[in-house]
Amino acid sequence: MKHLIAVLISLVLSLCAHNTMAASHDHSRVQYDVETVDGLDIFYRESGNPENLSVVMLHGFPHSSHQYREVLAALGDEYHLIAPDYPGFGDSSFPSVDQYTYTFDNLADTIDKFLIQRNIKEYVLMIQDYGAPVGFRIATRHPERVKGFVVMNGNAYVEGLSPEAWAPIMQYWQNKNNPELENAIAAQVFSDEGLKWQYTHGTRNPSGINPDNWNLDIAKFARKGQHRMQLDLFYDYQNNVKLYPQWQRYMRDNQPPMLLVWGKNDAFFPEPGAQAYRRDVENIDYNILDTGHFALEEEAPFIISKMRQFLRTLK
Numbered sequence: 001m002k003h004l005i006a007v008l009i010s011l012v013l014s015l016c017a018h019n020t021m022a023a024s025h026d027h028s029r030v031q032y033d034v035e036t037v038d039g040l041d042i043f044y045r046e047s048g049n050p051e052n053l054s055v056v057m058l059h060g061f062p063h064s065s066h067q068y069r070e071v072l073a074a075l076g077d078e079y080h081l082i083a084p085d086y087p088g089f090g091d092s093s094f095p096s097v098d099q100y101t102y103t104f105d106n107l108a109d110t111i112d113k114f115l116i117q118r119n120i121k122e123y124v125l126m127i128q129d130y131g132a133p134v135g136f137r138i139a140t141r142h143p144e145r146v147k148g149f150v151v152m153n154g155n156a157y158v159e160g161l162s163p164e165a166w167a168p169i170m171q172y173w174q175n176k177n178n179p180e181l182e183n184a185i186a187a188q189v190f191s192d193e194g195l196k197w198q199y200t201h202g203t204r205n206p207s208g209i210n211p212d213n214w215n216l217d218i219a220k221f222a223r224k225g226q227h228r229m230q231l232d233l234f235y236d237y238q239n240n241v242k243l244y245p246q247w248q249r250y251m252r253d254n255q256p257p258m259l260l261v262w263g264k265n266d267a268f269f270p271e272p273g274a275q276a277y278r279r280d281v282e283n284i285d286y287n288i289l290d291t292g293h294f295a296l297e298e299e300a301p302f303i304i305s306k307m308r309q310f311l312r313t314l315k
Helices: 002-024 065-075 104-117 131-141 163-174 179-190 192-200 212-221 226-254 271-280 296-312
Strands: 031-037 040-047 054-058 080-084 123-128 146-152 258-263 284-289
Touching: 031 104, 040 065, 040 104, 054 065, 054 131, 065 080, 065 123, 065 212, 065 296, 104 131, 104 226, 123 131, 131 146, 131 226, 146 296, 163 179, 163 226, 179 192, 179 226, 192 212, 212 226, 226 271, 258 271, 258 296, 271 284, 284 296
Parallel strands: 054 080, 054 123, 123 146, 146 258, 258 284
Antiparallel strands: 031 040, 040 080
16 A cells, blocks of 8 residues: 555656646747847847846857747746847848848847847857857857856867868868859758758757758748858858957856757767867866757757756856
8 A cells, every 4th residue: 555655646746747847848938029230120039037047049050049949938937038030040130241241240249239238138148050159259248247158069169170061161261252162062051951951960860850940941041142141151150260269268267157068960060079168167067969960959858957957056
């Protein structure tokens, strides 16, 4: 009888825990809006009470704030989360290259102004891919505002760049006015199959990755001028590499707490880029995951759980 009672109690507790997690994962709490910054409509997704600790989630290439949809739904019960789309990405304004110069300096300027206008004065930065060069520019400008980092395949080290995968882009840095090279890069990276590959490569179960991801990208990349804009950012990426020593010094000097969750099968940002953070950050929760470039697509439950634990240490 005692054994039966113990089993029943265990079952009830398990069901309660499951219901609590299910209740906290609520897409209806996510709001969608735009903030006008220097004449551009910056689209953003937001969840939670702004009086709580803020998490600013900066997306990667080739996607948008859509990549953070599950985090926004899960953690808004306890934290304030906001995820903007950069100019030219997602549902933000897409000015032509004649109206807006697509560099990482300018993307960071726009997002920095966005945060100031939204009156977000302190925050944790969640960075992935392009989110790293945007986020580290903001952090080095305002170190007093950054409470910590969540890093997902967001690179800040030379050893985090795969020589093979980056070879065409590094060649482009030396020879920008080369239509043949531009067409080769566009055919490989901007094609429908190339965009799908960004999400499925390196995953344990490619058929389990939501096709909405690359279908949204395919629609956005079909817009006139999109390839030119993306190539301009590829060319400017070399300026991120030049800033790596400055970002590393920022981390050494400021020691921001860090949660690192890194897909080890990323073709562009391999595991050595994750390992390098350990040289500069003392307080780091280090997690290497058996997945690809967009780790949230396969590892959302694990990453969200780790984020909740990590963010509770920063309150």
